Amino acid sequence: MHKDADIKIEQLSKIEGHADLDIKIRGGEVADVKLRIDENKRFFTQAIRGMSYMQVPQIVSRICGTCSIAHLSCCIEAVENIVGFKPSEQTQLLRNLAMYGLMIRDHAMHLYLFSLPDVFGKDSILDFDESLHKYVHHAFAVKGAGNNLSKLIMGRSVHATLGQVGGFLKVPEREGIKKSVEELKSVRESVIELIEVFANWPEKFERKTNFVGIVSKDYNFLEGRIKSTDGLDIPEEKYWEHLDRVVIPYSQAEGFEFEGNEYLVGALARINLNKNNLHKDTRKDAAKFLRMFPSENIFHNNLAQAIEILHSIDHAIELLETHKFKEEKKPVIKPKTNEGVGVIEAPRGTLYYMLSLNADGTVRFGNLVIPTAQNQIKMQSDIKYFLPQLLDKPEEEIKSELEKLIRAYDPCMSCASHFLKVNWI
Numbered sequence: 001m002h003k004d005a006d007i008k009i010e011q012l013s014k015i016e017g018h019a020d021l022d023i024k025i026r027g028g029e030v031a032d033v034k035l036r037i038d039e040n041k042r043f044f045t046q047a048i049r050g051m052s053y054m055q056v057p058q059i060v061s062r063i064c065g066t067c068s069i070a071h072l073s074c075c076i077e078a079v080e081n082i083v084g085f086k087p088s089e090q091t092q093l094l095r096n097l098a099m100y101g102l103m104i105r106d107h108a109m110h111l112y113l114f115s116l117p118d119v120f121g122k123d124s125i126l127d128f129d130e131s132l133h134k135y136v137h138h139a140f141a142v143k144g145a146g147n148n149l150s151k152l153i154m155g156r157s158v159h160a161t162l163g164q165v166g167g168f169l170k171v172p173e174r175e176g177i178k179k180s181v182e183e184l185k186s187v188r189e190s191v192i193e194l195i196e197v198f199a200n201w202p203e204k205f206e207r208k209t210n211f212v213g214i215v216s217k218d219y220n221f222l223e224g225r226i227k228s229t230d231g232l233d234i235p236e237e238k239y240w241e242h243l244d245r246v247v248i249p250y251s252q253a254e255g256f257e258f259e260g261n262e263y264l265v266g267a268l269a270r271i272n273l274n275k276n277n278l279h280k281d282t283r284k285d286a287a288k289f290l291r292m293f294p295s296e297n298i299f300h301n302n303l304a305q306a307i308e309i310l311h312s313i314d315h316a317i318e319l320l321e322t323h324k325f326k327e328e329k330k331p332v333i334k335p336k337t338n339e340g341v342g343v344i345e346a347p348r349g350t351l352y353y354m355l356s357l358n359a360d361g362t363v364r365f366g367n368l369v370i371p372t373a374q375n376q377i378k379m380q381s382d383i384k385y386f387l388p389q390l391l392d393k394p395e396e397e398i399k400s401e402l403e404k405l406i407r408a409y410d411p412c413m414s415c416a417s418h419f420l421k422v423n424w425i
Contacts, residue, residue: 265349
């Protein structure tokens with residue numbers, strides 16, 4: 001690698017969706033890096049035009065099975081802001097619980113099934129020997145607890161049915177709540193062990209980064225203010241004003257800059273910005289690991305996700321044990337000509353929806369900003385700066401190390417490549 005070489009990785013492994021990586025090395029120097037998201041586009045921003053505001057949340061949840069509850073929730077928030085509807089305290093609490101279920105199941109899938117093999121030097125979780133078999137059991141138990149919490153609150157863990165504009169079709173029953181609390185408590189120690197595993201992983205790559213995300217007093221994923229480590233503090237609805245859309249001609253997904261520069265959203269950003277607002281039980285049991293933040297080591301995104309699983313478990317238990325849920329009267333929602341914004345924290349970072357409605361409640365226009373699209377430019381830059389320290393290694397080892405770096409972002413290529421604008425000439 002000290003002369004000229006071309007490195008190509010087709011279909012990066014153990015990520016959500018499809019992407020390729022092309023690298024040119026000339027004279028022992030990194031000449032070019034292209035991270036190509038090549039997931040097929042599915043035209044969601046066009047598909048929702050003309051659709052009723054009541055249908056759209058369910059339609060956009062199909063953007064991604066993995067984080068469908070995030071798309072559903074963000075779209076509902078945008079619609080409710082358009083019509084000026086304020087959800088009840090119980091509805092907001094249930095929506096927080098739905099997001100906790102999503103975070104548990106989504107982070108668990110990434111950490112146990114995609115990233116843990118990297119920690120133990122294995123190609124796959126299927127290669128775990130007897131000394132590591134417990135993590136396979138932990139994976140299904142923790143992910144199962146998240147799935148079942150989602151089912152309890154939203155009816156299904158994927159493409160949920162109970163969450164609607166204005167509220168919920170059904171509230172959780174007492175027996176289901178009791179069962180979910182017991183299940184969440186039963187996996188808590190496994191999650192603490194997972195946190196320790198990733199805290200002890202020596203993998204490291206640091207770069208000066210502007211971290212961006214929602215900060216809230218109880219570390220919920222639905223409401224707060226957008227803050228950055230560069231000092232910006234803005235309301236959620238102003239987010240788009242600070243973003244610059246960047247066309248990446250070789251990628252199926254556009255990229256974004258924040259205030260004209262690359263940035264990072266996701267669990268690492270959230271922990272860096274908001275760790276003091278984690279649940280008190282999480283802060284207590286993860287105290288020694290939280291001292292590792294703020295961090296600019298992208299591999300600590302895995303550690304941050306593991307801590308978020310613990311927080312989601314702890315806050316979900318508290319909410320389920322301290323609240324009684326009652327059926328609420330279905331509100332009357334009256335559409336109007338207006339536009340509104342929804343901004344939440346999806347598993348992979350800040351998710352932005354802007355919708356515009358006609359007077360009859362049909363969608364005139366939609367703009368969706370996906371977390372992985374926002375991280376795309378930073379991810380590609382990290383690859384370029386990470387490469388020089390690998391060039392004395394064999395090509396297969398270089399590929400393996402680069403895939404570890406990309407996986408640390410937990411990218412979702414399926415979400416990122418959701419639209420296409422066609423200019424007819």
